Amino acid sequence: MDRRWLRFHLFARQCPEAFRDANLRGRYLETSQLAASYTHYLDTLNGQRRLDEIRRFHSLEYGAKKERILALVESTSN
Secondary structure, three states, X not given: OOHHHHHHHHHHOOOHHHOXXXXXXXXXXXXHHHHHHHHHHHHOOXXXXXXXXXXXXXXOOHHHHHHHHHHHHHHHHO
């Protein structure tokens, strides 16, 4: 499957009317943005480093996952 197509349908195509509750809509939007950033970061890693990162990431709680993604985005933008 084409990665661009998959990314678009997973992350870029937003459907705000899908959730009537503003809080729920905001949470899904935030999660989608975080996931897009993280998958872009994963694409920069070679196979072994990607596997190690995914294993490390999987063991984290949600708050720690969010902090990790934000730190990675900040470090790659500098």
